Structures are given as structure tokens and as C-alpha cells.
Amino acid sequence: MNQSKEMKTITLKEIANQLELSVTTVSKALKAYPDVSKKTRDRVKTLAEKLNYVPNSFAVSLRMQKSKTIGVIVPETVHYFFSKVIDSILKEAEKNNYVVILMQSKEDYELEKKQIDLLLNKGVDGILISLSNKTSNLDHLKKIQALGIPLVLFDKIAKTINCSKVKIDDRKSAYEAVTYLIKKGHKRIAHFRGGLNPQNSIDRFLGYKKALLDNDINFDSSLVYLCDNDSDFDDGFKNAKKLIQDHGNNVDALFTMNDLLAIGALNYLNSVNINVPEDIALIGFSNWFMSSVVTPTLSSIEQNGYEIGEKSAQILFHEIDCKFKGIITKPQQIIVDTELIIRNSS
Amino acid sequence: MNQSKEMKTITLKEIANQLELSVTTVSKALKAYPDVSKKTRDRVKTLAEKLNYVPNSFAVSLRMQKSKTIGVIVPETVHYFFSKVIDSILKEAEKNNYVVILMQSKEDYELEKKQIDLLLNKGVDGILISLSNKTSNLDHLKKIQALGIPLVLFDKIAKTINCSKVKIDDRKSAYEAVTYLIKKGHKRIAHFRGGLNPQNSIDRFLGYKKALLDNDINFDSSLVYLCDNDSDFDDGFKNAKKLIQDHGNNVDALFTMNDLLAIGALNYLNSVNINVPEDIALIGFSNWFMSSVVTPTLSSIEQNGYEIGEKSAQILFHEIDCKFKGIITKPQQIIVDTELIIRNSS
DNA sequence: TTGTATGCGTTATCAG
DNA sequence: CTGATAACGCATACAA
Numbered sequence: 001m002n003q004s005k006e007m008k009t010i011t012l013k014e015i016a017n018q019l020e021l022s023v024t025t026v027s028k029a030l031k032a033y034p035d036v037s038k039k040t041r042d043r044v045k046t047l048a049e050k051l052n053y054v055p056n057s058f059a060v061s062l063r064m065q066k067s068k069t070i071g072v073i074v075p076e077t078v079h080y081f082f083s084k085v086i087d088s089i090l091k092e093a094e095k096n097n098y099v100v101i102l103m104q105s106k107e108d109y110e111l112e113k114k115q116i117d118l119l120l121n122k123g124v125d126g127i128l129i130s131l132s133n134k135t136s137n138l139d140h141l142k143k144i145q146a147l148g149i150p151l152v153l154f155d156k157i158a159k160t161i162n163c164s165k166v167k168i169d170d171r172k173s174a175y176e177a178v179t180y181l182i183k184k185g186h187k188r189i190a191h192f193r194g195g196l197n198p199q200n201s202i203d204r205f206l207g208y209k210k211a212l213l214d215n216d217i218n219f220d221s222s223l224v225y226l227c228d229n230d231s232d233f234d235d236g237f238k239n240a241k242k243l244i245q246d247h248g249n250n251v252d253a254l255f256t257m258n259d260l261l262a263i264g265a266l267n268y269l270n271s272v273n274i275n276v277p278e279d280i281a282l283i284g285f286s287n288w289f290m291s292s293v294v295t296p297t298l299s300s301i302e303q304n305g306y307e308i309g310e311k312s313a314q315i316l317f318h319e320i321d322c323k324f325k326g327i328i329t330k331p332q333q334i335i336v337d338t339e340l341i342i343r344n345s346s
Numbered sequence: 347m348n349q350s351k352e353m354k355t356i357t358l359k360e361i362a363n364q365l366e367l368s369v370t371t372v373s374k375a376l377k378a379y380p381d382v383s384k385k386t387r388d389r390v391k392t393l394a395e396k397l398n399y400v401p402n403s404f405a406v407s408l409r410m411q412k413s414k415t416i417g418v419i420v421p422e423t424v425h426y427f428f429s430k431v432i433d434s435i436l437k438e439a440e441k442n443n444y445v446v447i448l449m450q451s452k453e454d455y456e457l458e459k460k461q462i463d464l465l466l467n468k469g470v471d472g473i474l475i476s477l478s479n480k481t482s483n484l485d486h487l488k489k490i491q492a493l494g495i496p497l498v499l500f501d502k503i504a505k506t507i508n509c510s511k512v513k514i515d516d517r518k519s520a521y522e523a524v525t526y527l528i529k530k531g532h533k534r535i536a537h538f539r540g541g542l543n544p545q546n547s548i549d550r551f552l553g554y555k556k557a558l559l560d561n562d563i564n565f566d567s568s569l570v571y572l573c574d575n576d577s578d579f580d581d582g583f584k585n586a587k588k589l590i591q592d593h594g595n596n597v598d599a600l601f602t603m604n605d606l607l608a609i610g611a612l613n614y615l616n617s618v619n620i621n622v623p624e625d626i627a628l629i630g631f632s633n634w635f636m637s638s639v640v641t642p643t644l645s646s647i648e649q650n651g652y653e654i655g656e657k658s659a660q661i662l663f664h665e666i667d668c669k670f671k672g673i674i675t676k677p678q679q680i681i682v683d684t685e686l687i688i689r690n691s692s
Numbered sequence: 693t694t695g696t697a698t699g700c701g702t703t704a705t706c707a708g
Numbered sequence: 709c710t711g712a713t714a715a716c717g718c719a720t721a722c723a724a
Contacts, residue, residue: 022695059717062404078429102448295641368711405701
């Protein structure tokens with residue numbers, strides 16, 4: 001293994017020279033074209049192997065108009081749910097011999113837009129994206145589609161874009177959680193909702209509301225708190241404080257948009273000796289790992305990040321594949337199952 | 347904005363045709379070469395703008411032998427510390443107009459090796475990597491260097507590779523934590539150590555040991571538990587159980603390789619009503635967010651993932667830059683500061 | 693069965 | 709100041 005100094009990069013031409021063949025023949029031999037003799041094919045393959053030949057990916061991409069690369073945009077990487085999604089996207093990409101360029105929009109629409117341009121410019125074969133909370137203009141997504149690049153939205157989707165989507169049923173999941181609280185006898189159920197723009201924030205709120213109405217409980221908008229800051233934990237803490245100030249003990253349960261909000265709230269409640277779940281029952285959303293180690297352990301809704309990532313990637317690769325083969329695909333919408341996990345907080 | 351149907355991709359040639367210029371001139375005009383008249387330069391720029399021209403990155407890469415892409419390999423993405431590192435790498439990359447290909451080795455040496463080959467093949471301009479726990483053979487790293495590709499190791503490094511490195515002082519940090527415990531009067535201090543191979547596991551252990559010796563406390567190897575499974579939480583739980591079985595109340599403190607181990611242990615101790623910190627004081631390592639929300643809150647060592655990522659990326663981009671300019675750089679080693687965070691568990 | 697010519701989109705060298 | 713021409717490395721239609 002003496003790779004002395006400059007180690008010239010080895011190309012088809014190099015192999016061709018050494019074997020006194022044409023570049024064409026070498027190229028064909030390596031791809032097992034039918035029209036090259038077994039003998040030369042073997043010679044070529046042997047030498048290529050020995051020289052450790054790997055095709056220059058830029059040349060291939062330039063020639064073939066495909067990059068074997070996909071782009072992934074998430075709002076945040078320091079995020080239990082999204083990191084699970086990323087984990088399985090990476091796994092799936094690897095299986096398919098793809099590589100992934102990762103970006104985070106930081107919940108910033110302008111950034112998201114710029115990143116899409118960058119991905120497009122990098123010639124990715126497809127794009128997976130979970131939209132920022134601030135995204136309402138969708139021209140950047142339309143641009144992707146106009147270019148014929150396969151696009152799959154996951155988790156934080158845009159209803160009006162006609163592409164494949166992978167998500168959970170937020171409304172149903174929220175409905176289930178709140179219904180559980182009601183069945184347990186709670187009547188004054190508060191909700192810490194997410195921002196007004198994101199679809200899943202809206203849907204979770206609607207699920208909450210519907211559960212109340214279906215069980216003949218008045219919807220009291222003063223029990224709904226808007227949490228659209230970027231620091232969920234603090235937001236949960238502060239709004240729990242406000243909740244108690246506003247309603248004293250005239251509130252007996254709380255359902256939050258996500259686990260961090262719930263844990264922030266839990267922290268406040270613990271700090272003022274309001275007992276969870278005796279005084280106030282609590283259910284979060286997403287089932288982050290830490291929910292199982294706080295005191296009391298937090299009930300939550302398992303959101304299956306791994307499965308969402310896996311399914312999204314599978315669909316994307318399928319669409320990319322079809323595109324190269326000239327097959328037209330119809331957008332599909334996958335709803336991944338959730339599960340209400342009851343722990344000690346409710 | 348009527349981008350009717352097939353929207354031909356726009357190239358230098360296209361612009362050249364429309365303006366009846368040569369491709370060469372257009373190329374030069376766009377790069378503000380001195381030797382092209384202001385007039386044509388303006389014409390070209392205007393049209394390029396209007397047509398929304400972006401250079402084909404494959405062609406540029408092929409021609410320039412640079413990709414404006416770096417590769418990043420971490421052992422895991424579902425990991426609070428690494429996701430922070432990734433966050434700041436992405437941020438830094440964006441600043442420098444680079445894009446990052448992310449991979450996770452899953453603590454698997456063979457995979458790590460394959461991934462490096464893939465990155466090399468993709469023509470990345472540089473590589474950032476935190477080694478898998480199982481990595482001891484370093485040929486794959488040497489290969490990167492042999493190709494002249496800038497390489498920066500962070501957090502989980504290999505001592506014998508001569509490249510830039512960014513890490514914390516594990517030994518000192520551990521020393522500080524254990525010294526704190528000793529000053530508080532603890533004498534029977536257990537340690538849940540990481541695997542035998544990773545350098546930071548070794549160093550944290552050595553820091554622990556040295557703190558004992560420097561304070562005239564006998565080192566008792568029966569108080570050291572090896573935790574090298576992949577599920578730290580469970581490992582912490584089980585070994586806490588074993589610890590109590592082995593030593594009963596003849597142990598008064600525990601210092602663990604990481605926070606998840608500590609939280610696993612905490613969970614066990616809580617479950618059998620052993621009081622933390624009264625019966626056993628506890629300090630973790632890394633200061634994961636959840637450490638601040640468990641009960642009791644967990645003392646830990648802040649590892650500054652953001653700073654590690656930032657510094658690593660900065661060094662890498664600097665080295666890439668120098669390389670293109672033909673400047674030789676010397677590897678640098680950065681030690682990022684840690685901080686002992688005392689909470690209620692100690 | 694093998695090889696020639698051409699082009700993918702850029703940039704760089706060198707004439708004009 | 710402008711433009712042919714070549715080259716980066718590969719793949720394919722077409723010739724031989």
C-alpha cells in the first residue's frame with residue numbers, strides 16, 4: 001500500500017491508456033455493455049479494480065443530468081423529532097445510494113427560499129422539506145415543481161401544493177388526547193396552542209376544540225394560550241403561570257401543542273406545588289424522550305419520526321426513479337399512525 | 347411571471363445566442379473580468395439577471411475541481427450534543443456559501459469507512475468527522491489526507507492523526523467534577539465509564555482517577571462500571587442497580603460518562619427511594635437539555651456543542667481556502683472550554 | 693467487437 | 709476588447 005506522493009486521480013482515460021484501448025471501450029466494459037468481448041471486459045474490470053477507479057461524479061452528473069443527491073430542509077436540527085426524521089432519511093438514502101444535503105430554515109421563510117434555490121442550483125434530484133412556521137407564500141415550492149424536481153413535504157406541509165405528503169393526523173391525535181382527559185372527568189381543559197400559521201398547530205387546536213364540543217363541554221377561548229415564541233420551554237413555563245393567574249383552580253387539565261411546552265408548564269406547576277395530575281392533568285405532544293424521565297412522567301402522543309422520515313424518503317426515491325424512467329407518478333398522501341402514550345401526568 | 351411549460355434551463359450559451367456574443371465573452375462579463383467593455387458587461391448582466399441565470403454547478407465543479415460542498419460524519423444524529431454541533435456547522439457553511447452532506451456512522455467502523463469513500467467520490471472540498479467508538483484503524487483518515495483533502499476531527503478524535511482537531515479537555519473536566527464531589531465530602535465515588543476504545547471515555551476515566559489520587563482517596567476499581575452498550579439510558583439504569591447490589595450504602599457519589607447514563611441511574615435510584623443527592627450525589631457529562639428538567643435537576647458539564655461545531659467548521663473552511671490559494675497550513679488543535687454546572691443532584 | 697466524434701456547461705489560454 | 713479553441717471526465721449515437 002505505497003501510495004507515494006501525488007497519487008494521480010485515475011480516470012477512464014488512464015485505464016484506456018494503460019490497456020491501449022479507447023475511452024469508449026473502457027466505459028462500456030465497466031458498465032457491462034453487451035457489445036464488448038468478455039476478454040477485454042475482464043481486462044478492464046481487473047485493472048479498474050486494481051487502480052481503485054471511481055467515476056468522477058461531477059462528470060457523471062454533468063453528462064447524465066442527475067446527481068444522486070437529495071436535499072432536505074428542516075426548521076431545526078436541534079430537535080428530537082426532526083433528528084429522528086433525519087436519521088431515517090439518511091438511512092434510506094444510503095440504501096438507495098444517495099447522499100443528502102441538509103439545511104435548516106430556522107423557521108425563517110426567506111432563508112428557506114434561499115436554501116431551495118441553493119439546492120436547485122446544486123442539482124439535487126429531489127427535495128424533502130418540512131416547512132417553516134412562517135412560510136405562507138409558496139412560490140418557492142412551485143418553482144421546484146416547475147423544474148420537474150420531485151418534492152415531498154413532511155410533517156409541516158402546505159395543503160395547497162399538489163405533491164406527495166407524509167404526516168400524522170394532527171386533528172385526530174389531539175382529539176384522542178383531549179377525549180381521554182374528558183373521560184377521566186376533566187372539564188376545564190386548557191390548551192397551549194402553537195402559532196396561527198402552521199397547519200399542524202391549527203389542526204391540533206381544532207382537534208382539541210372538537211373533542212370538547214363532541215362531549216358537550218363549552219369551548220372557552222380564555223383557556224387557549226397562543227405559544228408562538230421560539231423557546232417552547234420558556235413559553236410553556238410563562239403561559240402556565242399566566243394560566244394559573246387567570247383561572248386559579250378553575251382549570252383541571254392542560255393539553256399542549258408539544259412536549260417542551262408541557263415540560264415548561266410542568267416545571268412551573270411543580271415549582272408552585274400544584275400537583276400533576278391531581279390538580280392539573282397534563283398531556284403533551286410528540287413523545288420526546290425526555291417526557292419519560294421528567295417527574296411525573298409526561299403523557300404524550302407518539303409521532304413516529306422514524307417512520308415519517310422513512311416513508312418520505314421512500315416516496316421521494318420512488319418518484320425520482322420514475323421520473324428518470326419517464327413514468328408519470330401521482331402524488332400520494334401518507335398518514336402515519338400516532339399513539340396516545342399515557343404516563344403519570346394524566 | 348409566466349414560466350410556461352418546459353422552462354428551458356438557461357446557460358451561458360443561451361445568453362450568448364440572444365446577445366449575439368460568444369460564450370467566452372459572456373462568461374467573462376459575468377465575472378467582471380477587466381477586459382470586457384462596460385457596455386457589453388451591462389448587457390450581459392442585465393439579461394442574465396432577467397433570465398435568472400445560475401451557473402451549472404456540475405460544470406463548474408468539473409472545471410474547477412472544487413465543489414463548494416463539505417462532508418460531515420457524526421456517530422448519531424439523534425443526539426443532543428451532535429445535533430448542536432451540526433447546527434453550527436450548517437450555520438457556518440451557509441456563511442461561507444458551502445453546502446453540507448451529512449452522514450451518520452452509527453458507531454460502525456465499516457460504515458464510516460464506506461461513507462468517507464462516498465464523500466471522497468462526491469468530490470467534497472473538506473471533511474469534518476467525529477469518529478465512531480469502534481474506530482481504531484485509521485487508514486480511511488489517512489486516505490483523506492493522502493488525497494490532500496482538508497480534514498478536521500472534532501470531539502471524538504484520533505490522537506495519532508496529524509490534522510486539526512477541536513475538542514474539550516475531557517480529563518480536566520472530569521477531574522473538576524470529581525474534585526467538586528470530594529470537596530463536598532464524598533469519599534466513595536463510583537464512575538460509570540464509556541467504552542475502552544474511545545479517547546474521551548478514557549480521558550474522563552483518567553480525570554476521575556486522578557482527582558481521587560490527588561485527594562488521597564483510594565482508587566477502587568470495583569466502583570468503576572463499564573458502559574459500552576448503545577443504549578445509555580438502560581445502561582445507566584442497570585448499572586445503578588448493580589452498583590447498589592455490589593456496594594449497598596458504601597457508595598456516596600456517582601460520576602458518569604454522560605448525562606443519559608446519569609439519568610438512567612437517577613431513574614433507578616428514584617425508583618428504589620435512594621435519595622439524590624443525600625444518599626448518592628450525581629454528576630453527569632455534556633449538559634443535555636433534559637438534565638435541567640429531571641428531578642432532581644442533574645449537575646453536569648457543559649460541553650459547548652455549538653462552539654465545537656463552529657470552530658471546527660471555521661478551521662475547515664480556512665484550510666480549504668488556503669489550499670485553493672496554495673498556502674500551506676499547519677494543523678491546529680483547539681480546546682473548547684467546559685463548565686461545571688451544579689444543580690440539585692450534587 | 694471496437695473506436696470516432698460529439699456534447700454536457702464552464703473556465704482558461706491565447707490569438708485576433 | 710472579443711472570440712476561437714481546448715479541456716475537465718464521462719456517455720452515447722454512429723461508423724468502421
